[in-house]
Amino acid sequence: MTEHPSDRDMACQAETGARALVDRIAQAVWETDARGIVVSDSPAWRRLTGQSLADLLDRGWVAAIHPDERRDIRHQWRAAVARGCSIDIEARLQVEGGGYRWSRLYIVPLRAEDGSVRNWTGMSMDIKARKEAEHVLRESEARLQGLVGELQHRVRNILTVVRSVFSRTVEGERPIEEIAEHFRGRLDSLARTQVILAQHPAGSIDLQNLIRDELLNAGVQDGPLLAIGGPDVGLTPLQAESLALAFHELTTNALKYGALRVPGGHLNIGWTTNIGYGGDRVLDFTWTEQGVPAIPVRPTYRGFGMELIKDALPYRLGAETRVEFLGGGIRCSISFPLPEQDGSVSTG
Structure with a gap:
């Protein structure tokens, strides 16, 4: 059994x-x-x-x-x-x-x-390995949310700038072809700046590269009639965005009416960094044109470029600005506080 x-x-x-x-x-x-x-x-x-x-x-x-x-x-x-x-x-x-x-x-x-x-x-x-992986994932998600938030802020900001540029460009009684040319040039400047910002999302933007990018796009090459110099300076995205548009306006004006139009003209672009009253670093920037034969006359119409330098830069950057119509050309001075130095200037 x-x-x-x-x-x-x-x-x-x-x-x-x-x-x-x-x-x-x-x-x-x-x-x-x-x-x-x-x-x-x-x-x-x-x-x-x-x-x-x-x-x-x-x-x-x-x-x-x-x-x-x-x-x-x-x-x-x-x-x-x-x-x-x-x-x-x-x-x-x-x-x-x-x-x-x-x-x-x-x-x-x-x-x-x-x-x-x-x-x-x-x-x-x-389960240490799993917990560490979860922690890394949470950090990645937090960074992604931060980047999405920054992107949304950047998009809202650039749309506001575009609306402002458009409304100021179409003011006045000018031919539609001239309006379109100005608007297209300003949009191109904004687009180039956005490309630079996208290439360096975590770092600051080199001031000299920003200036040279605008000049090269306008066909202005290095030579005896152009002087550019100053220490290495890193700009925040907001500063770079605002200054790039100002450089575009100054370059366009110099090509049409100033030192970049006449054979004997000379353009000197320089900057220094100093300590302001509050102990912060301050950038002192000058754009000086010489050799323009026309008698300087202060324009009666305050165009987009002048409004940008005199009103927008002080509002957006806390800048002090001054535009002088001197014999031989204009002189534009811009001073504003710089971010703390962190060694993250992007020059590429």
């Missing part, structure tokens, strides 16, 4: 198999009695946590949890024992040698034949 194993034997075999599986996937395993009190030694747990046998038997496994999470987990553990249900928690677990490491703690009740809890088995699994 074939002897069939009893239900008790099958249960013992199942429990033994479960323990073997747990031992393979867990860092450490420990047991408590039905009341949740540690009553036996757990060498693997002590090796993992550095917890002494006396502390383990006296204070229990919860004593190895990080102090910031210990109270909450002790509450969860007591509630689980009272209800007789398993718990699955994540916490920082002390490790041998000092410090804490993220672990997943899974604790289940083992029941007697009558369904009552006979004892509890717990196991810990290392």
